[in-house]
Amino acid sequence: MFWEQDIETASRESLQALQLARLKETVGRLAQKSPFYQEKFRASGLNNDSIRSLDDVRRLPFTTSADLRAQYPDGFNIVPKEDLFRLHTSSGTTGKPKALFFTRKDIDILANNFARCLTMVGCKKSDVFQNMMTYGLFTGAMMSHYGAEKIGMLAIPAGPGNSERQLMLMQDFGTTVAHITPSYALYYANFVEKKGLNPAKDLSLRIILVGAESYTEETRRKIETAFGADVFNCYGLSEMGGPGVGFECPAKNGVHLWEDTYLVEIIDPKTLEPLPPGETGELVITSINREAMPILRYRTGDLTYMIAEPCPCGRTHVRVARFKGRSDDMIVVKGANVYPQQIERVLMDTKGVGRNYVIVLQGLDEMIIKVELDAETFDGKVENLEKIQKSIVEHVRSAVQVKPSVELLAPGTLPVSEGKTKRVIDNRSL
Numbered sequence: 001m002f003w004e005q006d007i008e009t010a011s012r013e014s015l016q017a018l019q020l021a022r023l024k025e026t027v028g029r030l031a032q033k034s035p036f037y038q039e040k041f042r043a044s045g046l047n048n049d050s051i052r053s054l055d056d057v058r059r060l061p062f063t064t065s066a067d068l069r070a071q072y073p074d075g076f077n078i079v080p081k082e083d084l085f086r087l088h089t090s091s092g093t094t095g096k097p098k099a100l101f102f103t104r105k106d107i108d109i110l111a112n113n114f115a116r117c118l119t120m121v122g123c124k125k126s127d128v129f130q131n132m133m134t135y136g137l138f139t140g141a142m143m144s145h146y147g148a149e150k151i152g153m154l155a156i157p158a159g160p161g162n163s164e165r166q167l168m169l170m171q172d173f174g175t176t177v178a179h180i181t182p183s184y185a186l187y188y189a190n191f192v193e194k195k196g197l198n199p200a201k202d203l204s205l206r207i208i209l210v211g212a213e214s215y216t217e218e219t220r221r222k223i224e225t226a227f228g229a230d231v232f233n234c235y236g237l238s239e240m241g242g243p244g245v246g247f248e249c250p251a252k253n254g255v256h257l258w259e260d261t262y263l264v265e266i267i268d269p270k271t272l273e274p275l276p277p278g279e280t281g282e283l284v285i286t287s288i289n290r291e292a293m294p295i296l297r298y299r300t301g302d303l304t305y306m307i308a309e310p311c312p313c314g315r316t317h318v319r320v321a322r323f324k325g326r327s328d329d330m331i332v333v334k335g336a337n338v339y340p341q342q343i344e345r346v347l348m349d350t351k352g353v354g355r356n357y358v359i360v361l362q363g364l365d366e367m368i369i370k371v372e373l374d375a376e377t378f379d380g381k382v383e384n385l386e387k388i389q390k391s392i393v394e395h396v397r398s399a400v401q402v403k404p405s406v407e408l409l410a411p412g413t414l415p416v417s418e419g420k421t422k423r424v425i426d427n428r429s430l
């Protein structure tokens with residue numbers, strides 16, 4: 001199913017022609033109106049005429065998260081104040097946020113892109129969409145909400161948390177599609193089971209959209225099994241307009257990024273040179289269809305590679321593989337580079353392991369994995385528990401070259417946050 005078949009299946013040539021026209025227009029406007037980019041263009045000898053082919057994007061300056069913060073509150077905005085229509089901010093970190101402005105047209109384009117994503121995974125006008133992401137300054141819930149409304153789904157702005165109320169809404173209004181963080185999805189499955197219900201049989205969910213956190217295939221499988229629903233990965237970042245930047249199609253192999261809105265590159269994070277399809281590097285995105293604050297070559301920090309093969313779904317827009325993690329998620333323990341996802345993969349693949357875990361670093365580089373078991377296993381035989389503990393220690397050690405200690409906990413013991421769940425707690429005294 002397509003929302004806009006023509007553009008979603010456009011030929012490479014016509015997509016690239018559109019991208020080049022939009023890139024030129026974007027650079028032209030920035031050269032005229034953005035003091036931040038004027039300065040950058042001057043420093044690298046660029047002018048209005050510098051973009052002649054798509055490859056010339058390499059001549060443009062990178063933009064970083066730090067640049068956006070430094071230009072707070074409105075250094076990146078290039079339209080008159082009265083044309084601004086919405087303000088969002090980035091989430092998560094301390095200090096000043098990144099201020100993100102949108103015009104009416106910007107919001108409309110993003111909502112339309114999200115409608116494409118929803119249609120791609122099989123959502124229809126007749127679906128009931130329970131949006132369990134955070135509403136407010138964060139883009140995650142608002143942008144997807146407007147996408148759902150474009151299609152005409154019944155949208156329920158539930159927000160996260162309050163599982164009792166979520167369940168009531170799901171049961172009373174027959175929710176068929178949920179948008180939720182993966183950690184909350186796992187927690188919520190436990191909650192529903194504790195009520196004596198079977199989430200796969202007693203709820204009507206058929207499609208679950210997960211995003212806003214990194215998670216593994218093993219976690220996706222757990223969510224699919226628990227709810228008996230199709231789980232799709234959405235990739236978004238507020239800096240690029242929120243949750244519909246990239247989305248999985250029914251092929252479930254990588255996310256498509258909408259190339260009429262974004263110009264996509266993968267670069268080597270050390271040399272900053274572009275990498276060919278198949279080679280892993282940092283995802284860099286240029287917004288080419290944005291009025292209020294176009295951003296050139298934004299360094300996302302997400303590590304992935306482009307998939308060269310055409311997608312069986314028929315869409316021609318670029319696909320990037322499942323993310324290998326964020327470069328800033330990486331932790332160094334005893335000199336080894338460790339991605340929390342490597343540990344999650346081991347945990348979620350271990351029989352008897354439940355749905356929540358946390359990695360605690362303490363003392364002099366000590367790693368403790370606290371992991372919940374499922375109820376049956378936790379109440380079962382002691383020798384089984386010892387076996388699970390040993391198996392986790394061994395598999396984590398071979399995956400990340402660090403030997404952890406492992407604490408096994410009862411289901412529902414670890415806290416779950418309403419927004420992004422913190423998987424690593426670093427209390428080291430180093």
Ligand code: ZN
Nearest residue numbers: 249311313315
């Ligand atoms: Zn596809």
